[in-house]
Amino acid sequence: MKQRILTAALIIAVVLPPLILGGALIDLLMLFCLVTGAYEITHCLKTPRKNGLMIAMIAVMIGLALVSPEWLGAGLALTLVLLFAAAIADPQLNLNDITLVFAMLTVFVMAVRSIISIYDRNSWLMMYVILATYLTDTGAYFCGYFFGKHKLIERISPKKTVEGAIGGWLCGTAGAFIFAWAxxxxxxxxxxxxxxxxxxxxxQLGDLAFSLIKRHVGIKDFGSFLPGHGGILDRIDSLLFNLLYFTLILAMVV
Known part of the structure; x- marks a missing residue:
């Protein structure tokens, strides 16, 4: 637990300034997460084409994150066609590989576009999403650690408990709401x-979804970049889902 807390404190110290200041700093932070996420996803596959998939994934993600909204759907469709073409031409790629790469590429791109949309409105909205995500995660961890007795979904995530999920929901809801009110x-x-x-x-659904991916490919963590936490994707899995979902919340206040 001590290592996990120390790493969490370091993460906060590194990412808080970009989140508050925005601008070039948040652009660099997003680029780092895109590149690292692409590495972690492609290198958990069993195909020898890991590096090629990673480079292609990074290039496409950056391109789709920057194109105008009306070209996004066409860009994603073309990407899917090209991935299928690659799998048809190369026997060392299979359907599982291209499906996971395309799904994660889409999630990353939409999350980046959501961040851009949030900062165009109010940078404090990003902090609202961050708090709803990580207060839930922190509350779930500590409530599960101290009070957890009943497994939540053991086949996907053996350590998660019902008590942790409820505690996390209460912490995330209360903390984010108080922040929004203030x-x-x-x-x-x-x-x-x-x-x-x-x-x-x-x-929490995002956390479980990424746990499902890890079980599918047979790994415990996406990486070891963050001691006590795993890889970058192990830290931003919940946030990615909430960024996608928050675009719906934004639509409600237009």
């Missing part, structure tokens, strides 16, 4: 509470 007066209180309560659920 710092986001333009966000109606009902919507702020709804967003906090639902993101505290969606974030």
């Amino acid at each position: 710092m986001l007066p333009e966000l109606p209180l009902g919507l702020a509470l709804f967003g906090a309560a639902t993101m505290a659920v969606v974030g």
Whole structure:
């Protein structure tokens, strides 16, 4: 636990300035997460084409993150066609490989576009999403550690408990709502509470979804970059899902 807490403190110290200041710093942080995420996803596959898939994934993600919205759907469709063409031409690629790469590429691209949309509105909205995500994660960890008795979904994540999930939901909902009440007066209180309560659920679904991927490919963590936490994807899995979901919340306040 000590190593996990120390690493978490270091993560906060590194990522907090970019999250608050935005601009080039947040661009660099997003680029780092894209590149690292692409590495972790492609290198958990069994294909010898890991490096080629990683380079292609990074190039496509950066391109699709920058194109105008009307070209995004066409870009994703073309990417899917090219991935299938690669699998047809190369017997060392299979359907599982291209499916996972395409799914994760889509998640990354949409998450980046969500971040851009959030900062265009109000940078404090990003902190709202961050708090809903990581207060849930922290609450789930400690409530599960101290009070967990009943397994949540053991076949996917053996350590997660019902008590942890409930504790995480309470922490994430309360913390994010209080922050919105204090710092986001333009966000109606009902919507702020709804967003906090639902993101505290969606974030946990994201965590379980990435755990499902790890079980499928037979790994415990996506990497070892963050001692006590695993890889970058082990830290941003819940956040990715909440960023995608929060685009719906934003649509409600247009």
